Amino acid sequence: MPAINVxxxxxxxxxxxxxxxxxxxxxxxxxxxxxxxxxxxLLDELAGDYGDRLxxxxxxxxxxxxxxxxxxxxxxxxxxxxxxxxxxAQLGYALGDTVLPTTVLYDASGQEVWRVRGDFDWAGAEAxxxxxxxxxx
Numbered sequence: 001m002p003a004i005n006v007x008x009x010x011x012x013x014x015x016x017x018x019x020x021x022x023x024x025x026x027x028x029x030x031x032x033x034x035x036x037x038x039x040x041x042l043l044d045e046l047a048g049d050y051g052d053r054l055x056x057x058x059x060x061x062x063x064x065x066x067x068x069x070x071x072x073x074x075x076x077x078x079x080x081x082x083x084x085x086x087x088x089a090q091l092g093y094a095l096g097d098t099v100l101p102t103t104v105l106y107d108a109s110g111q112e113v114w115r116v117r118g119d120f121d122w123a124g125a126e127a128x129x130x131x132x133x134x135x136x137x
Contacts, residue, residue: 001016001017001019001020001024001026001104001106001110001111001112002016002017002091002094002095003015003016003017003018004016004017004086004090004091004094006057006059006084006085006086006091007084007085007086007087008082008083008084008085009066009069009070009083009085014057014084016057016091017110019055019057019106019110020108020109020110021108022052022053022054022055022108023053023054023055023105023106023107023108023131023134023135024054024055024056024057024105024106024110025043025046025054025055025056025057025103025104025105025106025131026057026059026103026104026105026106027039027043027056027057027058027059027101027102027103028059028061028086028091028092028095028097028100028101028102028103029058029059029060029061029100029101030060030061030062030100031060031062031068031069031072032062033100033101035100035101035118035119036100036101036119037072038119039101039103039119039120039122040058040076040078040081041076041078042121042122042123043056043058043081043122044076044078044079044080044081045080045122045123046122046123046127046131047080047081048079048080050131050135053135054131054135056080056081057082057084058081058082058083058084059084059085059086059091060083060084060085060086061086061089061091061092061100062085063087063089066085069083069085070083097115097117099117099118101116101117101118101119101120102115102116102117103115103116103120104116105130105131105134107134107137108134108137113130113134114130114134
């Protein structure tokens with residue numbers, strides 16, 4: 001997993017490389033991206049279903065005002081996702097993928113095991129099977 005800092009709306013940093021120890025589902029999205037918007041409720045539900053067994057990290061690639069992201073989260077009423085922001089859009093380049101949405105599943109040691117480009121049914125059996133396999137080791 002790239003050791004890149006993302007920020008929450010208050011400016012607190014999270015180094016993604018420090019998230020080792022549990023599986024992570026990393027989602028790059030933007031408020032202007034229709035497939036991304038479609039996925040967010042599914043990712044929120046997924047995060048709630050897996051709880052502490054999987055960390056779901058959604059990182060906005062929106063440029064400009066942080067309020068776009070905070071408004072989006074408030075209006076969506078997401079209960080299990082945190083509004084992380086990549087203010088300089090470094091993450092897409094670090095992943096070698098600038099298609100939105102892009103979602104990468106990492107195992108507990110931070111190794112990429114699965115990648116999805118474009119929108120995906122996160123409530124579906126294929127997603128759950130891939131995640132369960134990584135959680136079970």
